[in-house]
Amino acid sequence: MLAIFLREFRSYFTSPLGYVFLAIFYAFSGVFFLVFSLDLGTTDLSSVFLMMFLVLMIFVPLLTMRLLAEDKKQKTEQLTLTAPVSLFSIVMGKFLAAYVIFAMGVIVMPIYGFVMSTFTTISWLPILGNTLGLLLLGAIFVSGGLFVSSLTENQMIAAIGSFFVNLMVLLLDTLINMVPSGLFRDILASISIYTRYAEITTGIFSLSSIIFFISVVVIFLFLTVRVLEKKRWA
Amino acid sequence: MIEVRNLTKRYGNKLAVDNISFSVDKGEILGFLGPNGAGKSTTMNILTGYLSSTDGQALIDGIDILEDPVRAKKLIGYLPEQPPLYMDMTVMEYLKFVYRLKKCKLPIISHLNEICRLVKIEEVKNRLIRNLSKGYKQRVGVAQALVGNPPVLILDEPTVGLDPKQILEIRTLIKKLGKNHTVILSSHILPEVQAVCDKIVIINRGKIAADDSTESLSQHMDGNSRLIIRCEGKPDEVVKALNGLSGLESIRINKENVEPGVSEYYINTKEGTDLRRDVSKRLSSRGYTIVMMKSGELTLEEIFLKITTGDIYGKVDDDTVIQGKKKGGRK
Numbered sequence: 170m171l172a173i174f175l176r177e178f179r180s181y182f183t184s185p186l187g188y189v190f191l192a193i194f195y196a197f198s199g200v201f202f203l204v205f206s207l208d209l210g211t212t213d214l215s216s217v218f219l220m221m222f223l224v225l226m227i228f229v230p231l232l233t234m235r236l237l238a239e240d241k242k243q244k245t246e247q248l249t250l251t252a253p254v255s256l257f258s259i260v261m262g263k264f265l266a267a268y269v270i271f272a273m274g275v276i277v278m279p280i281y282g283f284v285m286s287t288f289t290t291i292s293w294l295p296i297l298g299n300t301l302g303l304l305l306l307g308a309i310f311v312s313g314g315l316f317v318s319s320l321t322e323n324q325m326i327a328a329i330g331s332f333f334v335n336l337m338v339l340l341l342d343t344l345i346n347m348v349p350s351g352l353f354r355d356i357l358a359s360i361s362i363y364t365r366y367a368e369i370t371t372g373i374f375s376l377s378s379i380i381f382f383i384s385v386v387v388i389f390l391f392l393t394v395r396v397l398e399k400k401r402w403a
Numbered sequence: 404m405i406e407v408r409n410l411t412k413r414y415g416n417k418l419a420v421d422n423i424s425f426s427v428d429k430g431e432i433l434g435f436l437g438p439n440g441a442g443k444s445t446t447m448n449i450l451t452g453y454l455s456s457t458d459g460q461a462l463i464d465g466i467d468i469l470e471d472p473v474r475a476k477k478l479i480g481y482l483p484e485q486p487p488l489y490m491d492m493t494v495m496e497y498l499k500f501v502y503r504l505k506k507c508k509l510p511i512i513s514h515l516n517e518i519c520r521l522v523k524i525e526e527v528k529n530r531l532i533r534n535l536s537k538g539y540k541q542r543v544g545v546a547q548a549l550v551g552n553p554p555v556l557i558l559d560e561p562t563v564g565l566d567p568k569q570i571l572e573i574r575t576l577i578k579k580l581g582k583n584h585t586v587i588l589s590s591h592i593l594p595e596v597q598a599v600c601d602k603i604v605i606i607n608r609g610k611i612a613a614d615d616s617t618e619s620l621s622q623h624m625d626g627n628s629r630l631i632i633r634c635e636g637k638p639d640e641v642v643k644a645l646n647g648l649s650g651l652e653s654i655r656i657n658k659e660n661v662e663p664g665v666s667e668y669y670i671n672t673k674e675g676t677d678l679r680r681d682v683s684k685r686l687s688s689r690g691y692t693i694v695m696m697k698s699g700e701l702t703l704e705e706i707f708l709k710i711t712t713g714d715i716y717g718k719v720d721d722d723t724v725i726q727g728k729k730k731g732g733r734k
Binding site (some may be wrong): 171172173175176179180183184239243244245246247248249250251253255279401402 | 473474481491496505
């Protein structure tokens with residue numbers, strides 16, 4: 170697992186991909202902080218975080234599109250899949266590599282809090298809640314992207330596919346509002362990722378929400394392992 | 404060391420590998436031979452655990468590759484048809500990655516340097532794999548298989564893309580490795596297999612067509628003796644003149660690529676009969692001049708064609724084979 174992790178992590182910085190992702194993240198968050206917080210004279214960062222949610226939705230697929238699709242195309246998967254390692258550790262190594270890059274971006278968000286706290290007293294809970302929310306949501310985006318990447322050997326298709334998976338996270342909520350109340354609506358509401366995300370961003374850290382996020386990630390990782398497994402039997 | 408039992412692989416309706424069984428003992432080099440699409444790579448992919456079989460078993464040192472893949476894979480070094488290289492790494496970085504991936508215990512630096520020396524890639528150690536020539540890439544692929552010094556090496560067409568000198572070097576290397584490794588090597592180049600392997604399995608359309616040691620294979624196929632002559636005169640008349648010789652089975656004429664006025668004849672004779680004198684006497688008494696005569700023992704190439712197509716001349720691609728025969732001018 171460590172070997173795969175280190176290789177994938179390094180490869181983000183031997184290609185422009187890692188730099189581009191981080192640069193985009195830092196630039197966008199900086200601009201949004203300037204426009205929605207400093208310029209408006211508010212310490213409420215929630216609109217900054219909301220915008221970052223959208224940015225991540227679009228750009229996390231850039232991080233994950235390559236992970237398994239490229240391996241398939243370059244046939245390097247013949248090395249990893251015939252090496253004495255389990256499929257899960259391959260998938261986990263790749264997931265962690267992309268996730269650490271993602272986290273390296275998100276981790277700057279509290280810095281904006283520090284910047285403001287030098288001028289005035291601020292409420293830290295929403296900032297930490299939002300940061301945690303992004304970290305959890307990002308784990309879903311990354312694992313979803315990894316899963317889509319395992320389905321194709323074309324990076325573009327992987328990127329577009331994972332973008333749609335991410336979009337569904339958002340769309341599911343608008344769908345719920347259109348469904349008449351009843352069992353179906355309840356089911357949809359209970360799997361709504363956005364509702365849980367919104368709850369965490371307000372600073373309510375309920376255990377069930379956190380377990381919910383981790384479960385979704387585990388499901389995606391499990392599905393990815395199954396896809397790799399299935400390939401052998403095809 | 405390696406045992407394959409009734410291995411079958413089906414891709415949808417297509418039967419890629421059909422119920423094949425063979426075994427390789429410790430320290431043996433097995434040549435896996437067959438035309439393109441015969442199922443060589445599929446078999447190797449199953450042996451290494453990359454694909455699963457539809458039916459049957461593959462055992463590495465008694466361990467079933469499907470039941471305990473991690474332990475079985477630890478014993479194997481695999482060079483797939485297309486070397487699995489990460490283009491964005493340098494050779495050394497790549498080998499270190501493979502080393503960690505395989506969780507090796509040997510001292511890393513000296514072990515990897517030793518491998519680089521063995522496959523002669525020392526001078527490109529710090530270059531990006533992307534920028535290497537095909538021959539070097541292939542050798543890095545071989546190096547990758549050697550990392551961790553696994554007792555079993557499975558090499559899928561290891562000499563593809565190398566220049567003649569490198570081919571010889573790799574063959575020597577494989578022979579050397581064969582002393583303390585068990586090697587399976589696939590190829591469609593016969594002299595290569597003949598030069599390197601102790602044992603050959605010929606596979607065609609997913610089935611084993613022959614399974615034998617190189618020497619006994621050519622003896623075994625020697626039953627039908629053959630004579631090749633070049634003779635002046637009209638082919639029809641020459642054949643007419645030869646007809647009726649006792650022990651003669653069939654004659655084939657080839658008029659192309661021979662000097663004007665001369666034709667080439669492939670004369671198949673009954674087992675154990677030597678017709679050289681009779682043919683010579685008969686033709687000269689009728690006034691035809693023989694300009695060349697040789698007895699044509701079957702080469703491994705012809706055995707291969709005979710096994711895979713049922714005809715030494717190759718039913719599929721008649722002319723090329725005959726022309727190749729002439730230019731080669733063996734024996």
